[in-house]
Amino acid sequence: MDFVVRDLEKGDFSKGFPGILGQLTTVGEASQETLSDRFEEITSSPDYKIMVVEDPDSNKIIATASLLIERKFIRSCGKAGHIEDVVVDQTYRGKHLGQRVIEALLVAAKEAGCYKVILDCAEANAAFYEKCGLTRKEVQMVKYF
Numbered sequence: 541m542d543f544v545v546r547d548l549e550k551g552d553f554s555k556g557f558p559g560i561l562g563q564l565t566t567v568g569e570a571s572q573e574t575l576s577d578r579f580e581e582i583t584s585s586p587d588y589k590i591m592v593v594e595d596p597d598s599n600k601i602i603a604t605a606s607l608l609i610e611r612k613f614i615r616s617c618g619k620a621g622h623i624e625d626v627v628v629d630q631t632y633r634g635k636h637l638g639q640r641v642i643e644a645l646l647v648a649a650k651e652a653g654c655y656k657v658i659l660d661c662a663e664a665n666a667a668f669y670e671k672c673g674l675t676r677k678e679v680q681m682v683k684y685f
Protein backbone atom coordinates (compact mmCIF):
# COMPACT_ATOMS: atom_id res chain seq x y z
CA MET A 541 0.00 0.00 0.00
CA ASP A 542 1.41 3.40 -0.99
CA PHE A 543 0.65 5.74 1.90
CA VAL A 544 1.65 9.34 1.25
CA VAL A 545 2.74 11.70 4.01
CA ARG A 546 1.58 15.23 3.15
CA ASP A 547 0.52 18.57 4.65
CA LEU A 548 -2.94 18.89 6.19
CA GLU A 549 -5.58 20.15 3.72
CA LYS A 550 -8.93 21.74 4.51
CA GLY A 551 -10.77 18.77 2.97
CA ASP A 552 -9.17 16.47 5.56
CA PHE A 553 -11.76 17.62 8.11
CA SER A 554 -14.32 15.55 6.20
CA LYS A 555 -11.87 12.67 5.75
CA GLY A 556 -11.67 11.74 9.42
CA PHE A 557 -8.96 14.13 10.65
CA PRO A 558 -10.90 15.13 13.82
CA GLY A 559 -11.61 11.46 14.52
CA ILE A 560 -7.92 10.62 14.38
CA LEU A 561 -7.15 13.39 16.90
CA GLY A 562 -9.93 11.92 19.03
CA GLN A 563 -7.83 8.75 19.39
CA LEU A 564 -5.20 10.92 21.13
CA THR A 565 -7.24 13.22 23.37
CA THR A 566 -10.50 15.16 23.71
CA VAL A 567 -11.16 17.13 20.54
CA GLY A 568 -14.14 19.04 21.98
CA GLU A 569 -16.83 20.98 20.14
CA ALA A 570 -16.04 23.67 17.55
CA SER A 571 -18.20 25.19 14.83
CA GLN A 572 -17.22 24.86 11.16
CA GLU A 573 -16.35 28.58 11.21
CA THR A 574 -14.06 28.19 14.22
CA LEU A 575 -12.35 25.18 12.66
CA SER A 576 -11.96 27.05 9.38
CA ASP A 577 -10.51 30.14 11.11
CA ARG A 578 -8.03 27.97 13.04
CA PHE A 579 -7.04 26.14 9.83
CA GLU A 580 -6.30 29.47 8.09
CA GLU A 581 -4.40 30.74 11.15
CA ILE A 582 -2.19 27.65 11.28
CA THR A 583 -1.60 27.15 7.57
CA SER A 584 -0.77 30.81 6.93
CA SER A 585 2.00 30.74 9.54
CA PRO A 586 5.53 29.61 8.62
CA ASP A 587 5.87 28.34 12.20
CA TYR A 588 3.30 25.55 12.05
CA LYS A 589 3.28 22.35 10.06
CA ILE A 590 0.62 19.67 10.42
CA MET A 591 1.24 16.50 8.45
CA VAL A 592 -1.18 13.68 7.74
CA VAL A 593 -1.24 10.26 6.08
CA GLU A 594 -4.21 9.41 3.86
CA ASP A 595 -5.20 5.86 2.94
CA PRO A 596 -5.61 6.10 -0.87
CA ASP A 597 -8.13 3.23 -0.86
CA SER A 598 -10.56 4.62 1.69
CA ASN A 599 -9.57 8.31 1.36
CA LYS A 600 -9.46 8.44 5.15
CA ILE A 601 -6.86 10.25 7.22
CA ILE A 602 -5.07 7.56 9.21
CA ALA A 603 -2.21 9.43 10.92
CA THR A 604 -1.12 12.91 11.88
CA ALA A 605 1.58 14.84 13.75
CA SER A 606 2.33 18.55 14.20
CA LEU A 607 5.45 20.70 14.33
CA LEU A 608 5.53 24.10 16.03
CA ILE A 609 8.61 26.23 15.40
CA GLU A 610 9.60 28.44 18.31
CA ARG A 611 11.62 31.54 17.47
CA LYS A 612 14.20 32.31 20.19
CA PHE A 613 16.66 35.04 21.19
CA ILE A 614 19.17 32.48 22.44
CA ARG A 615 21.35 30.46 20.11
CA SER A 616 21.90 33.52 17.90
CA CYS A 617 18.14 33.98 17.46
CA GLY A 618 17.79 30.26 16.75
CA LYS A 619 14.66 28.20 16.33
CA ALA A 620 13.48 25.11 18.23
CA GLY A 621 10.93 22.64 16.88
CA HIS A 622 8.20 21.16 19.08
CA ILE A 623 6.48 17.97 17.95
CA GLU A 624 2.92 17.58 19.19
CA ASP A 625 -0.30 15.64 18.58
CA VAL A 626 1.17 12.47 17.12
CA VAL A 627 -1.37 9.72 16.45
CA VAL A 628 -1.90 6.80 14.08
CA ASP A 629 -5.34 5.19 13.64
CA GLN A 630 -5.42 2.11 15.84
CA THR A 631 -6.04 -0.28 12.93
CA TYR A 632 -2.93 1.04 11.11
CA ARG A 633 -0.43 0.99 14.00
CA GLY A 634 2.76 -1.03 13.69
CA LYS A 635 3.20 -0.28 9.96
CA HIS A 636 5.87 2.41 10.47
CA LEU A 637 3.43 5.20 9.61
CA GLY A 638 4.12 6.98 12.90
CA GLN A 639 7.83 6.81 12.20
CA ARG A 640 7.36 8.15 8.67
CA VAL A 641 5.38 11.18 9.87
CA ILE A 642 7.94 11.94 12.59
CA GLU A 643 10.80 11.62 10.10
CA ALA A 644 8.98 14.00 7.72
CA LEU A 645 8.61 16.55 10.53
CA LEU A 646 12.28 16.17 11.49
CA VAL A 647 13.25 16.94 7.88
CA ALA A 648 10.90 19.96 7.89
CA ALA A 649 12.37 21.21 11.19
CA LYS A 650 15.92 20.88 9.87
CA GLU A 651 15.00 22.65 6.63
CA ALA A 652 13.38 25.45 8.67
CA GLY A 653 16.68 25.94 10.48
CA CYS A 654 15.80 24.46 13.88
CA TYR A 655 18.82 23.55 15.99
CA LYS A 656 16.79 20.92 17.92
CA VAL A 657 13.39 19.25 18.09
CA ILE A 658 11.78 18.36 21.42
CA LEU A 659 8.58 16.65 22.55
CA ASP A 660 6.84 15.32 25.66
CA CYS A 661 5.51 11.79 25.76
CA ALA A 662 4.36 8.98 28.02
CA GLU A 663 6.97 6.50 29.21
CA ALA A 664 5.18 3.85 27.12
CA ASN A 665 5.93 5.79 23.92
CA ALA A 666 9.59 6.59 24.65
CA ALA A 667 10.86 3.53 22.76
CA PHE A 668 8.87 4.61 19.68
CA TYR A 669 10.55 8.03 19.66
CA GLU A 670 13.94 6.42 20.24
CA LYS A 671 13.30 4.36 17.09
CA CYS A 672 12.66 7.71 15.36
CA GLY A 673 16.11 8.92 16.41
CA LEU A 674 15.28 11.01 19.49
CA THR A 675 16.95 10.58 22.88
CA ARG A 676 15.78 11.12 26.46
CA LYS A 677 16.57 14.49 28.06
CA GLU A 678 15.34 16.06 31.31
CA VAL A 679 11.75 15.83 32.58
CA GLN A 680 8.28 16.88 31.48
CA MET A 681 6.28 19.35 33.63
CA VAL A 682 2.84 20.82 33.16
CA LYS A 683 0.23 23.16 34.62
CA TYR A 684 -3.25 22.98 33.13
CA PHE A 685 -5.60 26.00 33.16
Ligand SMILES: CC(=O)SCCNC(=O)CCNC(=O)[C@H](O)C(C)(C)COP(=O)(O)OP(=O)(O)OC[C@H]1O[C@@H](n2cnc3c(N)ncnc32)[C@H](O)[C@@H]1OP(=O)(O)O
Nearest residue numbers: 624625626627628633634635636637638639661667668671
Ligand atom coordinates in the same frame (compact mmCIF):
# COMPACT_ATOMS: atom_id res chain seq x y z
C1 LIG B 1 4.29 14.15 21.29
C2 LIG B 1 3.04 13.25 21.30
O1 LIG B 1 2.07 13.54 20.63
S1 LIG B 1 3.03 11.84 22.30
C3 LIG B 1 1.54 10.98 21.87
C4 LIG B 1 1.82 9.76 21.03
N1 LIG B 1 0.56 9.23 20.52
C5 LIG B 1 -0.19 8.30 21.19
O2 LIG B 1 0.13 7.83 22.27
C6 LIG B 1 -1.49 7.91 20.49
C7 LIG B 1 -1.67 6.40 20.42
N2 LIG B 1 -0.53 5.72 19.77
C8 LIG B 1 -0.27 5.84 18.46
O3 LIG B 1 -0.94 6.56 17.73
C9 LIG B 1 0.88 5.03 17.90
O4 LIG B 1 0.99 3.85 18.65
C10 LIG B 1 2.23 5.77 17.87
C11 LIG B 1 2.11 7.13 17.20
C12 LIG B 1 2.79 5.97 19.29
C13 LIG B 1 3.23 4.89 17.09
O5 LIG B 1 2.80 4.81 15.76
P1 LIG B 1 3.00 3.48 14.88
O6 LIG B 1 2.75 3.84 13.47
O7 LIG B 1 2.21 2.37 15.46
O8 LIG B 1 4.55 3.17 15.14
P2 LIG B 1 5.58 2.66 14.04
O9 LIG B 1 5.00 1.46 13.36
O10 LIG B 1 6.01 3.78 13.17
O11 LIG B 1 6.78 2.21 15.00
C14 LIG B 1 8.14 2.44 14.66
C15 LIG B 1 9.00 1.54 15.55
O12 LIG B 1 8.72 1.84 16.92
C16 LIG B 1 8.21 0.70 17.60
N3 LIG B 1 7.16 1.13 18.52
C17 LIG B 1 6.02 1.79 18.23
N4 LIG B 1 5.32 2.04 19.34
C18 LIG B 1 6.03 1.52 20.35
C19 LIG B 1 5.86 1.48 21.77
N5 LIG B 1 4.80 2.05 22.35
N6 LIG B 1 6.80 0.87 22.53
C20 LIG B 1 7.90 0.30 21.95
N7 LIG B 1 8.14 0.33 20.60
C21 LIG B 1 7.21 0.95 19.83
C22 LIG B 1 7.67 -0.22 16.51
O13 LIG B 1 7.66 -1.57 16.92
C23 LIG B 1 8.66 0.04 15.38
O14 LIG B 1 9.84 -0.68 15.68
P3 LIG B 1 10.68 -1.46 14.48
O15 LIG B 1 11.26 -0.38 13.61
O16 LIG B 1 11.71 -2.22 15.23
O17 LIG B 1 9.69 -2.30 13.75
